Structure formats: C-alpha cells, structure tokens
Amino acid sequence: MNLESLKKRVQSDTIIDDQEIIAGFVDDWTRRFRGHTSVVAIPRSTSEIAEILKWCSSNQVNVVPQGGNTGMVGGGVPMNGELILSLRRMNRVDFVDGPIPHIIAQAGATLASIQESATHNGWMYGVDFSARESATIGGTIATNAGGNHVIRYGDTRRQVVSLQALTASGKIIGDISGLTKDNTGYHLPSLLCGSEGTLAVITQARLRLWTQPQEKTVVLLGLPSPKAALEIVKFFVASNEETQACEIFFEKGLSLVCQQFGIQPPWPEKCSTYLLIEFAGSKGLLDRLNESEGGEMLKNFDLIAIGEEKASQSRLWRYRSLHTEAISASGIPHKLDITIPFEKLSIFFDEIDSVVEQSSPNAEAFLFGHAGDGNIHVNLIGLNEDDLAPDEAVLEFAASLGGSISAEHGIGRAKSNYLHLRRTPEEISLFKNLKTAFDPTGILNPGVIFPN
Amino acid sequence: MNLESLKKRVQSDTIIDDQEIIAGFVDDWTRRFRGHTSVVAIPRSTSEIAEILKWCSSNQVNVVPQGGNTGMVGGGVPMNGELILSLRRMNRVDFVDGPIPHIIAQAGATLASIQESATHNGWMYGVDFSARESATIGGTIATNAGGNHVIRYGDTRRQVVSLQALTASGKIIGDISGLTKDNTGYHLPSLLCGSEGTLAVITQARLRLWTQPQEKTVVLLGLPSPKAALEIVKFFVASNEETQACEIFFEKGLSLVCQQFGIQPPWPEKCSTYLLIEFAGSKGLLDRLNESEGGEMLKNFDLIAIGEEKASQSRLWRYRSLHTEAISASGIPHKLDITIPFEKLSIFFDEIDSVVEQSSPNAEAFLFGHAGDGNIHVNLIGLNEDDLAPDEAVLEFAASLGGSISAEHGIGRAKSNYLHLRRTPEEISLFKNLKTAFDPTGILNPGVIFPN
Structure with a gap:
C-alpha cells in the first residue's frame, strides 16, 4: 500500500509504520493468533477515523479495528496484513446526569475508566470482567461482552443506549442522544453490538448506569456435585434480586490455582464442586440475606465461607478469578x-x-x-x-x-469455521447479506464471523 | 391474485376472501387509516405461514403482517390491497421454569395472556400498556412497544431473549432456545424488534420474566409547573429503584377527562401539572418509602393523594389513563x-x-x-x-x-415521510440496504418506515 497518500490525510503521528512499534499490536494476548501488518493507524478524532476509512475504501485496503487487544478469538488480529485501526487514543469519558445517568465514552476508553467515572459520580456501570484495565468500551460493545454480572444487569447490549459509528466508507451513522425510547427505523446500537468490527467502526457510545450497591456479601460453598450447585443457583437467582454473580468451579481447577499460587484451599476437605455467590445491595444486605429463606438454607451447609468485608471477599474470589492465569501457566x-x-x-x-x-x-x-x-x-x-x-x-x-x-x-x-453448529445456512446467508448491506466491498475485519 | 393456488397450500378456512369478514381487518382503531384487501390469511401454524409467504414471494403479492390491529401509525393496515397475514390464531403461551423463568409465546398471543401466564406462575412480564387485551406479543415486538414501566424494566426489546421468524421467502430464522448469552453472528432478536413487519414475520418469541412485586403504592401530586414535576421525577427515578411509573399530565387534559366521564377532580384547586408516581416492590414498600428521603420530601406537598390499595390506586390512575378515550371522544x-x-x-x-x-x-x-x-x-x-x-x-x-x-x-x-427528521440520509440509505438484505423483492409491509 502507498502510505504516503494516507499520511497526508491525518496528523503525522497517526500513521505508524515502524515495525518495532507495530509489534505491540499484531499478536493477541492468548498467543494463539499472531498477525502481521505494515501499518497501524491510531487516530485522535472521528474525522481522522473517517479519513482513514475513506482511504481504505478507495484503495481496497482491509481494516482490523482494534481496542485493548484483549479479545479471546482473534477478532482484532491482522492475520493477512490488514491495516490495524487502533482506537486507543479515543479515550474520553463524560458523565451525563439524568433520572438514569449515562456515560458518554469514546470507543478507546477502558472499561476501568468507565467504571471509575461511574463510581466517582455515585453510580455503577453494569458490566465487569477481569481484563477491565485494558479492554476498551468499543471492544466490549463489538463483542457484546458479558462477564460476572449478566444475571443482574444484562450484557453490554443492555448498557448501550445510543452509539455512533463510521461505515466502511467513513460515513457517520447513529448518534449519542441517549433517548431511552426511540423507534425510528432499525436499531443500530443493538445490531452493531456483537458485530465484531465487521459492520462498522464504533467511535463512541452512551451507556446507562445503575444504582451503586452500598454493601456486598460473598458466599463460597463446597458441594458434593454440580447438580447440588445448580439447585442453589436456581434458588438464589430466582428468589433474591440482590444476587449478582454465581460462579462455579471444580476440584481440579481449584487444586491448580492453589498449587500455582501457593495458596491454601478453603477447606481441608476436597469437594466435587465449588459455588461462589455474590450479593450486592443497599444497607442491611447481610441481615436481609440471613432473615430470608435462602439465609436459612445456607445455615445447613458445613463447607461455607462468608466474606463480609473487602479483604475476605477478595480472598474468596481469588479461587475463581485465578483460574485463567493458573491454566495459562500450564x-x-x-x-x-x-x-x-x-x-x-x-x-x-x-x-x-x-x-x-x-x-x-x-x-x-x-x-x-x-x-x-x-x-x-x-x-x-x-x-x-x-x-x-x-x-x-x-x-x-x-x-x-x-x-x-x-x-x-x-x-x-477462532470459531468462524464452527458458526454452522449454531446457525442455520439461512441465517448465515442472511448474515452475509447484512454484512454486504453495511460493507459492500468487505474491507471491515474480513475472516471474522464468516470464514474467509 | 389467483387465490385458488394459495388455498391449495393451506387448510380451507385459513384463507378468507369474504368481504364481510375482511371488513374487520382493514381499518385501524384510530380510524385514520382505512385500507382494503381481497384476502386475509389466518394461519394456524408456522408451516402454514411459510406456505403463504412462499406463495406471496412467487407471485409478488405484498403482505401486511397484522397482530391485534391496535397500532397507532397504520403499520398493520393494507393501504394498497396487500394480503393481510393475521397472526391471531397463533396464540399459544407456555411458561418455562429456570433461574430467570421465561415465557414462550406464539406471535398472536395477547399481551394480557402473557401477563396472566406470568402472574399465574408467580412472576411478572415487564411490559404493560392499555391495549393489553387486544395487542399481540408479535405486534409489541415488531413495534418494540414501551408503555408505563420502561424506566424500570426496559422496552420490549429488553424482554425478548430469543425469537423465531420467517423471511419473505418463508424460511425460518432465529430460534427460541432462550440462551441468555449467545454471541454467534448478528443479533436477530434485537434487529427484528422494532422492524415493524418490514424485515420478517415474527412467529414466536421467548420472553424473560421479572420478580412479581408484592405491594404497590400510587402517589398523585398537583404541582405548580412542569419544572417542579420534572425535579421530582428525576429524584425518584434516580434514588428509588422501586419507582416503576412517572406519568405526567396537565390541567386541560384532566378537565377533559373529568368532564367526559363525570368524575371529580382530585382536588378543588386547579394545578398546572399533575404527576402520578407508582412504586412497586416487596413487602414493607410504603414503610420504606416513608422512611426514605423521598418520603420526607413528599410530606411537604399539600396537593397529594396516596393510593394504598387497589381501588384507590385505580381511581388515581383513571385521571391519566382515561386521557386517550376522552380525547378521542372529542x-x-x-x-x-x-x-x-x-x-x-x-x-x-x-x-x-x-x-x-x-x-x-x-x-x-x-x-x-x-x-x-x-x-x-x-x-x-x-x-x-x-x-x-x-x-x-x-x-x-x-x-x-x-x-x-x-x-x-x-x-x-403515518410518519414515514418524517423519518428524515430523526435519521440522516446515510442511515436511511443503510436501512434500505438492510431491508433489501432481508426482503429482496420488497413484499413485506411496503410503505412502512420508508415512504412508498
């Protein structure tokens, strides 16, 4: 590609062709996908993104949009020398007051920065997962990220009130007006959420916030079988609206975690199954739990640990959250x-x-x-x-x-060859038509969702 | 159109060409849209719908999908002799237990029948509005219906976990598997929700339910200005998660309601603005409200009426809900x-x-x-x-x-000529591409969303 004509359209340091710097963008952190490219664009504004996309469109240069590069399925890796469009410099976060307050965030803002802005203003963002310091909000929208709290607050799609994106040819679609009710044509925020960079490049989004819980309680149970755990999960999710996470793991994983990190297991006894339940809500949370039918039920368990304050809660969460690292170390x-x-x-x-x-x-x-x-x-x-x-x-x-x-x-x-296991030929054919409706020349993230 | 070839594909009474019966389907209830057609199809199964759509596709016969015909914008009226595809006979409703239970409903089930099934099983459906006895769930999905409780439970899109639909050529897309987390391609439920019958015909949906509130409190306030009302709205929506409706109306409307229905106004004094707030939650609701900052605030109002039981709550709601009828009578x-x-x-x-x-x-x-x-x-x-x-x-x-x-x-x-006031030319052009991706020959609800 002739980068000189691209460089003329944007600020001088927006286009990077130094392979030493590029090396930091081409592999994903799972180490499974290792890509290559001759150019990374790191724009500072929507108009710069538009210029880059117009240039890519005119020159039939394929584009891989990239956020924090924390994806698990190679969706942000340039496997065939695509231009990387990194959103990292677009990281502004603004709080917007209202009956239900919002945050307006540029696509490259990290999940952590959004959580912090929400908390700082006395509210809470509904999605959380462990890559929060690196994952960008644009990436979480493009993948419709879930995480630990979906049972209570829904997935990322549920948080996005409005969003703005650029089409493959650099035209703006959507807005950040933040209207709760707006039925004027097909719902672009929902459709772009989960579209994995194949339809348009998300530039900013307006996100709803939630009431900040004032108290939290974490319960860890050691159980004889998955079935026993699932009955408890069903009971608490159905009966207690303050339940916000129900995490399951097993003896083999727990042993690996304890061994890798040199920590003590919760109990001397080994169990088939472990269940961590997190409750969060207004003041008096633990009293309400204790007085409820669920609280009565919990008194019957021998292998139970309750985290009432932050330190003990973190200790209990470690058994679950260190799984990823412990496994990767093997x-x-x-x-x-x-x-x-x-x-x-x-x-x-x-x-x-x-x-x-x-x-x-x-x-x-x-x-x-x-x-x-x-x-x-x-x-x-x-x-x-x-x-x-x-x-x-x-x-x-x-x-x-x-x-x-x-x-x-x-x-x-990673899974494009398996899409047919979940989607019918009619659906895949329809998806391809939708892709073409947005991106007729197919420059946006080719090979993602659909096999190349 | 040659109906004989259509009649051969389905049960004998599925195809109706008797103008006396047809007369009940062609006008909308606002009386603003009066249509005409020579045929109404009322299928009993998904396979009959598929047969009808295949026939329409082959014969380039345009189709108006119709639910309870309670729409406000003429979206279900055959203005140009289109075939009416009525979903009324597809009205099955099944409750599905789970941590968060669901209802699987065929498109023609009424909103009321879904609410009843939810309530009967100890749960609640999140959307409610006054046409509940006639409006069908398919219609509420196609229009992404809102109603009174959106601030708390979200719009219809938020309730739909999965859905099944038929394309213009009669092919099944989507499913009713009810998976909370499922990122496998573009999200059809969100996109079809609000698509007003222009992309596909919704045949059934799987809907999430919510915890049934055990108590309800309705507060009516008489206020000196809209601004005063809006401050109270903001306060309660932001600070009290048990707030589920905040309805505003004005002296002129209230007078009309009282005059038309011969009912007493809430107070002898006239006010600029009236605000009805509904709270719902677990036992002890009114005590919690009274002990809260909001409860303290409410004690300062002179013109306040509180409905603690059903009868008084209905009396207060009447002032708001009779507006539609009172206005139509004028x-x-x-x-x-x-x-x-x-x-x-x-x-x-x-x-x-x-x-x-x-x-x-x-x-x-x-x-x-x-x-x-x-x-x-x-x-x-x-x-x-x-x-x-x-x-x-x-x-x-x-x-x-x-x-x-x-x-x-x-x-x-009704508003297709005004879509440009809210959507840019790029967006409208993209919407048309999406429409073509689903319905290449344009037989589904032509003239809806986009001008003919």
Missing part, C-alpha cells in the same frame, strides 16, 4: 466459551470429561464459569495448537444440547 | 408520540402550545406521557385529517430539541 490453552441451557448443565458437567477424552487422550479440560446464565469456559490443555479435534468435539457437544458455541467472546477468527 | 386526534431529552422537557412544555398555535389556529394540543423516559404523547384535535402542518411543526420541534419523532409507536405509514 501451557497455551484452547479456550472455548460456551452456553448450555440451564436445564442441561448437569448433563454437560457429567459428560464433558469423556467427550474430551474420546476426542484426544492428551487433552485435559478445566471448567469454570457463570452458572447463573449457563456460560461455561472450557479450557483444554495438553494439546498442540493445531489439534482442533477436541475443540470441535466440545463445540459439537454444546450445540447438541441446544447450547451456543460462543457465549461472550464472540466468533472472531 | 374528535379524531392526530396522535404524535415523541421523546424529548429529559433536560429539554421543560423547554418543550413551555413552548409547545405556541408551536402548535402558530402552525394552525384551530389546533389544540393535549399532552400526557411517561415523564421518566421523556416520552410525551401529543394529541392534536380540531384539525382536518389532511391538515398535517401542525403534525410537522410538532415533530420538527421535537427533532430540533434532539428528540425523537417516534418513541414507542413506530414509524408505520
């Missing part, structure tokens, strides 16, 4: 992010080990996830990078139970 | 459904009368609406059917304040 995992219908979760947990074993005797599965919404993270280790048989076996098993092959990470490049 | 109103950004509502209320008066000296505006989300219903009376100058003036005024020309009724046929 090798490059194949990370599968699936949803199983709640009523099928028990079957899934009973059979997953044998499904994996049959597909590859070397593979070992570590499971953890968000039991309240059926979203399980299956991490396979002991495999070569290109041994995809176990991945396929797990995704096929999930699909056979009526589940989804992508819960909250997206399809990206 | 003539055929021009009904405009707009959203104004909350911070501009005060300006809007101050200036709307002079905007209307300048556009037509005969027009009189009655206003009421959902103050919490800025959705105001402007009803113009004293006008000929084809005197659209005041409609245009109001919509232009709303747009000039950054508002929307359609909050919860949709664009339909």
